[in-house]
Amino acid sequence: MIRVSGLTKIFEGGNKAIDDLSLKVKQGEILALLGPNGAGKTTTIRVLTTLSGFDKGEVEVAGFNVDSDPESVRCAIGLVAQKTGVDHFLSGRENLMLQGRLYRMNTADIESRITELAKYFELDDALDRTVMTYSGGMQRKLDIATALIHKPKVLFLDEPTLGLDIKSRQNLWRYINKLNKEQGLTILLTTHYLEEADHLSHRVAIINQGKIQIIDTPEALKNDIHGDAVILNFDSQGPETGDFTYAMHEDTEIKDVVWQNDKLHVYVDNGGSAVPKLVHLAKEKGLVIKSLSLSQPSLDDVFLKYTGTTLDEVGEEEGDEWWHQWAGKSGGGSKWQKNWGQWQDKIEASGTEAGKAGWQDKMQEWQNKDNSNQSEQANLADTENSQQPQDNKHNKGQQQATDKPPEPDKQQDWPQQPWSGKDPDDWQKWQQPDKDK
Amino acid sequence: MLADTWHLFLKYTKITLRMPMWTLFTLIQPLLWLIIFTQLFKNFVQAPTDGGSYIDFFVPGVLVMTALFGSSWSGVSLLREITAGSVDKMLVSPVSRVAIVLSRVMHSAVQVVLQTLTIMLVAWAFGANLNLDPINLFLAMVSIFLLGVGLAALSNGFAIILQREEPLVMIGNLMTLPLMFLSTAMVPKQFMPGWIEAVSLVNPITYAVESVRAVLVGTPDLGTYGFGLAIMLVFAGLSLAWAVSAFNGLRD
Numbered sequence: 065m066i067r068v069s070g071l072t073k074i075f076e077g078g079n080k081a082i083d084d085l086s087l088k089v090k091q092g093e094i095l096a097l098l099g100p101n102g103a104g105k106t107t108t109i110r111v112l113t114t115l116s117g118f119d120k121g122e123v124e125v126a127g128f129n130v131d132s133d134p135e136s137v138r139c140a141i142g143l144v145a146q147k148t149g150v151d152h153f154l155s156g157r158e159n160l161m162l163q164g165r166l167y168r169m170n171t172a173d174i175e176s177r178i179t180e181l182a183k184y185f186e187l188d189d190a191l192d193r194t195v196m197t198y199s200g201g202m203q204r205k206l207d208i209a210t211a212l213i214h215k216p217k218v219l220f221l222d223e224p225t226l227g228l229d230i231k232s233r234q235n236l237w238r239y240i241n242k243l244n245k246e247q248g249l250t251i252l253l254t255t256h257y258l259e260e261a262d263h264l265s266h267r268v269a270i271i272n273q274g275k276i277q278i279i280d281t282p283e284a285l286k287n288d289i290h291g292d293a294v295i296l297n298f299d300s301q302g303p304e305t306g307d308f309t310y311a312m313h314e315d316t317e318i319k320d321v322v323w324q325n326d327k328l329h330v331y332v333d334n335g336g337s338a339v340p341k342l343v344h345l346a347k348e349k350g351l352v353i354k355s356l357s358l359s360q361p362s363l364d365d366v367f368l369k370y371t372g373t374t375l376d377e378v379g380e381e382e383g384d385e386w387w388h389q390w391a392g393k394s395g396g397g398s399k400w401q402k403n404w405g406q407w408q409d410k411i412e413a414s415g416t417e418a419g420k421a422g423w424q425d426k427m428q429e430w431q432n433k434d435n436s437n438q439s440e441q442a443n444l445a446d447t448e449n450s451q452q453p454q455d456n457k458h459n460k461g462q463q464q465a466t467d468k469p470p471e472p473d474k475q476q477d478w479p480q481q482p483w484s485g486k487d488p489d490d491w492q493k494w495q496q497p498d499k500d501k
Numbered sequence: 502m503l504a505d506t507w508h509l510f511l512k513y514t515k516i517t518l519r520m521p522m523w524t525l526f527t528l529i530q531p532l533l534w535l536i537i538f539t540q541l542f543k544n545f546v547q548a549p550t551d552g553g554s555y556i557d558f559f560v561p562g563v564l565v566m567t568a569l570f571g572s573s574w575s576g577v578s579l580l581r582e583i584t585a586g587s588v589d590k591m592l593v594s595p596v597s598r599v600a601i602v603l604s605r606v607m608h609s610a611v612q613v614v615l616q617t618l619t620i621m622l623v624a625w626a627f628g629a630n631l632n633l634d635p636i637n638l639f640l641a642m643v644s645i646f647l648l649g650v651g652l653a654a655l656s657n658g659f660a661i662i663l664q665r666e667e668p669l670v671m672i673g674n675l676m677t678l679p680l681m682f683l684s685t686a687m688v689p690k691q692f693m694p695g696w697i698e699a700v701s702l703v704n705p706i707t708y709a710v711e712s713v714r715a716v717l718v719g720t721p722d723l724g725t726y727g728f729g730l731a732i733m734l735v736f737a738g739l740s741l742a743w744a745v746s747a748f749n750g751l752r753d
Contacts, residue, residue, distance in 0.1 A: 138593055138595045141593070149587045149589055154512065154515060163594070165504075166591060
């Protein structure tokens, strides 16, 4: 249904948005393009849907060449872009009607199709209200319905559930799955929700810097990364926890140990045999384990392996790529964009340094004020700024003990991890659905 | 292409009808001009306005001004549509690309004609002495319509090239006021300093005003009207062609 070979697109200024990308999507398949921001997902979709030109390669969609026969491609595809293109001042019915008109369908066909789609997406009641009154999820459903009005053979979904709450998201997944199963619709979707790619797609293509790093089924990708992740949470933290983590480093079965705030992530080959060992070790060191969970490797880990990047800063990509698209041929635009980009880089470069330093200073200031603070952060501040002798000794001890494993204070390094470290519960969120499966 | 244009035109019209306040607001400014200027310049007896009162002379100017203010912002909503994703939605469909620009421009021009008619009604209530028989009215409206097409097309073209709302609004401001003052909308040619008169000769607004004035005020002068109309046709045609080509250049 979709055949892309050697697709290359270079933005003005020499940036390679898509770099020699090749992929095939079979009829009735759902392929997810998974990648960090700026990976070229949206650009790829725009090329495949005739919205963008490209520099090299062959692109065929639904049997038609995108370059030489865009008109036929347009008739055979539907696109749900990141921005809902539905008109807020029109009712759902009017939006669908207009869309049908744009595909030159006759009135009777459009009307019967509207009835069908409204029923399918459970929009019957809202059909004659203006879109302004719709919820985000409803708007997205209407958007998908308008993209389906002409019964396309291929549906493109660009970040279909971006900005939706969990419930609407799952709801939408149900529809997308159903569309694929019942109507055999071929779907190419982009996402940076690992969970979404895992849940929806037959195959996942991990894309980074305009290149496809790997394409395979979610299961195969996950099998690629052996082992399990054990997450431990202790009653208290002190020198014993440091001892504990240090001791684990000597165990060959344990591949990696990472602290995330008060949680300890232990990557092991086999969770089943590692858990008793860990519990035993904890007991030996006199530690009380508050909670322990064991999970399978998720696409999270796969993603990190192939791209070496994280999936945060949601929303940056669209703005950026969007601007590139439209600034294309028009003199001033791209120049401004470039200057702006340079400025931002500068600000960011100087900003983070200053920010970091400022943050640490602040921390120390707070800690100094609060001598009785026994938390990890307090200890940290003390080692650097030894103004509290009584705490200092205790601290040093721990510092040595935890020498090897990452200390809890190393939060600035956390972007290394896919769960970004901003919200300690993020990790759990990612893991949870996996377990459910 | 025509069917596409028609359906999109209907869409824009529906949207406009759902927020009538906006259309009303664009009427306020020309109304203020009409009231203030006619009151202010009432006693300029020496103004060579071909015997009529100043309000008679000024009404065509206000009508053209309405068109100027009404259609020069058409590009702003195009930018909104681009940001909202509606334009992409149209572009992935097989709809004619020309129709997208054309429908916007037509919508704007029709809106302007309706606004102009409202203003004319007010002017008539103020006691302006105009030739309001259907033929003259129709001819005047054709001219206004073409002016609206030309200005809306320019605005859409600039919108596509500039990509940003702020500079577009700036250009709009920069364009509308001088265009109006450097034309014969408010002051007759004889009244102008030489250089302004020279500028007014290359200002399309002048010809729009002159053509409207030729049929609405005093004895209808079809020669002047015809010339003005021809200029309007060229202006509308060129602007439209430019806007369409800018829009086609959108695909990168």
